[in-house]
Amino acid sequence: MAEKPPLPSLSQMPASFNGNTDTTSIGNIHWKDFFEDKHLLSLIDTALKNNPDLLAAVQRIEVARADLAIARGAMLPSVDARFRSRSGNIYNNLLNGTINGDRNTVTQTENYFLGLQSTWEIDLWGKLKNRRKAAFARFMASEKGQQLLTTTLVAEVAQLYYDLLGLDNELEAIEKNIALQENALEIIKIQKIGGRATELAVQQFHAQLLRTRSLGLEKRQQIIEVENQLNLVLGRYPQPITRGESILLQHLPKVISAGVPSDLLLRRPDIQQAELELLAADADVESARAAFLPSFTITPYAGVHTRSLPAIFNTPESLVLGFLGGITAPIFMNGQIRADFARSSAINKEAFYNYQKHILTAYQEVASNLQKVENYKNVYALREEEAEVLTSAVSTSNDLFMAGYASYLEVITAQGSVLEAELSKANTRKEIFLALIDLYRSLGGGWQQ
Template sequence: MSSLQECLNARKTRKKLTRNRMLKLKYIYLFACIIFLGGCKLKENLPQNKPVAIPSKFSAKTDTTTTQLAGMQDFFADPALMALIDTALKNNFDLQIAMQNIELARAGVRFTQGIDMPDLSAAASMGARKFGNYTIDGVGNYDTQFSNNLDNKQKLPSPVIPDFFIGLQSSWEVDLWGKLKSKKKAAAARFIASEHGRNLVVTSMVSEIADAYFQLLILDNELKILEDNIKLQQSALEIVKALKQAGEANQLGVELMSAQLLSSQSLKVEAKQKIVENENKINFLLGRFPQSINRRTVAWENIVPPKLSTGIPSALLQNRPDIKQAEFDLIAADADIYSAKAAFYPSLNLNGSMGLQAFRAAVLFNPGSFAYSVAGGLFAPLLNRRQLIADLMAEEAEQKMAYTNYKRTIVNSFTEVYNYLNLIENTNEIHELKSKEVDVLKNSITTSIELFKFGSATYLEVVTAQKNALQAQMELINLTKSQYGAVIGLYRALGGGWRSEI
């Protein structure tokens, strides 16, 4: 009898060992499968983006020895202007919006930081269940009440069975194909793109403020030139009136001189209005209400646009914020395509919980109420593939648009620099010729007045000389504005104005 009992016990022990060994093997196989699948990688097979080839130089006359673009302080060299830019960097409305776009992108990065890590949460839940009398659970629970192996605490309440749980719950999607990693990459690329978008706003803002500021300096001189011409015209008008009283001139000469004077006075009022508009343009860029702009007084002969070396075209790829923004937008689009393709493959999800669970609140904190569960499974899309296909098509279209935008930005940047270089060269040549014309016409005013005094010239010739001189001076002023606008535009086109912030 004892030998039989020992035989039975030995058999039970062998079965238990075998069962434990099989269980261990199952866990080993499961772990090996997870490691194997985790090592799998989806073939990228992304669209082949051809590199954008740009010329080695902008033109035959450009300087290709300079490798670094001048900073704002060195390029503008005007304390009053730098103070305005400093205020704009703190208060500009567009810049504030750009900063919030960065925060939005930062939130996206923060969201994806732990996307490939297990999720862990604390849980406290309470529920109730009632099984039907003719269900497996209902019959089994009813039959359990008659078992002699249960004490009163272990007997199920009837007919409603409560369920209390306090503990931890976790879920984890194993990144088998790199889908989640690609989402992290896309979020990081968009964050960097938003930072370059902010730099683009800074570059545009700095160039607008500088252009409006130098326009003010030129307008101040334009106002002075008009005032000087008005004094000359008033003097000429007095001479004509005196000659009329002496019988050597007529009313027509007085009227022509008066009309010329009124025209100059109206130009003076127009110049004052332009000054107000430029001041308020700067005030808006600085994020404040209209007020006078503090600026230095510069003599007309000292208003000379700053010099700027262009360097080589490849430097645009590092200096231009819009190119860098388009580049990282393209990187994000590539990562999105990879994520969309990985969505077609099975995903491995693991779920687990650990804590205290009981159907009686009185025994919830009893050590015997400790429970845990672990579950995992592979899930492959079957019926929703049309949605996945649509998502992939959309991402591929987004990627193509991003690549086209990247190429367009590079070509546009080169074209902008090329146009500004030609504009600077042509306006400098025209400015030199127009300056000589202004000098000649200024002398003609003095000559016509002297000849008019001695009767060797008519009042019409005096009016014509004054009119031509003033018109040439105004054209010279507009050329100077174009010169400054071209140089500042070239500085912006080269990507200047955002690296050396105050």
């Protein structure tokens, strides 16, 4: 018999995330309270009602519920209405000089039965009980699967929404720089007419403007693609997505706490689902082990029985009541039973290692996202300062160029640098929100109805 793998020890889990000893967690906050943007809340609500994957998950729960009903019904007696007709031959050896001498005579007989028959397998070894236990665990796992899909869906909608806000902000920065570059191009054209600039300078400014305009078109296409992707998650055809205020004005939580790692076992749906799958696989092993033992069956019956079909309803002579018992022990199918037990044991071990993997993955995701949110906040502060400095540098380079102390290449470089800094700042702000949403999901938040 294969050994069952040991259950994981909670003491092996670290006591905190990155040394954070706060016992509260943002994962306990309902998604309606975690997100403040009313447009985002409306989108999440639409997704929870219309998303095809979530609707399919509801049907998987119904399938698991039906499997549980089947497993429960297997433990109860079955009652069937039966009509049975049997014909057979009775061989009689007629001795003492019959008309046929020592030859056999054959008598044809008929038997008819109409009534009720029940069959009940006595579950002495727990085979049926463990099958019911496995079915119940898988039913509960299917519900956890729906919760897992819900928290993933909430996170996906929020990430796509903030991705849109980030792209809007990048497009705004591009359009602002297009206006600056158009103004610079007009100035350099005037200076060329006055003999203070060359055609090469005009071409350089023009090329920079064309490149920035093409970048704006690329951003618009990205916005369309993200909008369409979000509409697909919402379960509807492509249409414009209404957005709230700029991502630069969106609020971040003042305190971001993750709680203690052991809380993940009680809050993350994927860990709970893996644990229930492990319990189901363990019950399957016990059921497969019981298949090696004999099974006991009780078959009571009641009805009418006669050798003549017209006389079947002649009561009380035709009334019968009986009780049969049977013992079935595997002999020739022993190899198949051993193979089924080996298969169940392997699935059980696979479920155990899968459970361990989910625990390790959950801890890694929380630890990484906690650090990511903190680091990107610091990065954003630096890039915000960088953008301010480079914006001032553009103004300075323009003044110096007009006074003849800077070349047009320095102006072009300054304008290109400020655009790059603005885009980096917008992207970093977006990454903070994406990391925060992923942290919320990894802490098991978002599945609460």
